Amino acid sequence: MKKAEATRLMILQKAFELIYVKGYQTTSIDDIIATTKVTKGAFYYHFKSKDEMGLAIINEILKPTLTNSFIEPLQTEENPLDAIYNLMDNLLMKNDFLKVEYGCPASNFTQEMTPWNSEFNKALNVLTQEWTKAITATIERGKKSDTIRKDVNAKQVTIFVMSGYWGIRNLGKLENSKKVYVSYLKQLKIYLDSLK
């Protein structure tokens, strides 16, 4: 990797951290250049605006994370229902990229930017669609292998499961405790079992 590329990526990573913790609006360019120890000239050499950087965070930081942590695990696990449950269990209880007190980055972004920036909206929609596709495919796989009932509506279940995940992240953030995650996971298990 060229040095310039490394700088760019470093800015994105640290900026993401800041934004994940503090929110997009409340993170200023000055905050970012202070923690990255990069000058304003360097920052604006790599990004022509704050919003362009925001989009780059979605596409170059969140997207790979989605692929690695939200989609791949679904494909490696044999049993589809276990795959979904274990994914959630890992994301909520074990993953240490995501912190309970800061919620879900994609969800935070959605809440904060969707009202006023359609570019962010589009980029976030792409992420969501990709995750949706992966979960739906997993359920369809289960239907084929007879571990999930044929009458189960894969898309509906996906939406139901996804919304639960986003919501519980929000609730965990509010209460600043993983306790709600445990309750959520128990009921998720019961719900998933009902699809057998």
Place this chain on the structure above:
Amino acid sequence: MKKAEATRLMILQKAFELIYVKGYQTTSIDDIIATTKVTKGAFYYHFKSKDEMGLAIINEILKPTLTNSFIEPLQTEENPLDAIYNLMDNLLMKNDFLKVEYGCPASNFTQEMTPWNSEFNKALNVLTQEWTKAITATIERGKKSDTIRKDVNAKQVTIFVMSGYWGIRNLGKLENSKKVYVSYLKQLKIYLDSLK
């Protein structure tokens, strides 16, 4: 109601509208005084800071709405499971205080303010606790009247249902369509039926 009180309430209502649409950070005091046609002097006569106003919105606008639209309906409906389902159906599909493109006000607030303002956090937690209590009570009522199985964990189910609601609001906001609400509601029904 005294005239001054009316002014205060009018500011809160219009400010809430603005914040619900644009977000808290991106709504400036100048925005608020422009749309309320109240001068800065008047604004700061009623609220000593923007954050105090934000808290007042939670306590004086959101709280009554919670009581009227999120809690009361649970208590008037006879059958507990129907009560919960109908509540969600009403909130998502019929209520016109809440708009799909702007998501859930409480959820928006949580996402945006929780990271940096513990006062907001506390106030929002109170709202959530109240709703939690109401849903849990409804489920317990169902267990007593034998419309819900005795082995159902009321608190867990409450958390599961609530997280689904928050999440689907977020998803609806992202996709700007009530279509996801329909899918969510269908699976919610199936899930609730499994508690019988």
Place this chain on the structure above:
DNA sequence: TCAGAAACATACTAAATAGTATTTTTTGTA
């Protein structure tokens, strides 16, 4: 009716903000 307080209006300020113009340094390569 009039004094004093409540309610509102006007004009400002200091700080923060995103972004720019210009210069300097670093780097790859002919």
Place this chain on the structure above:
DNA sequence: TACAAAAAATACTATTTAGTATGTTTCTGA
């Protein structure tokens, strides 16, 4: 090694922001 382009540093600007200081008007009760 020279030199052009890439990368980064510096110093600035215009605007927006929350908030204040100091009025003026309106109301209310003795």
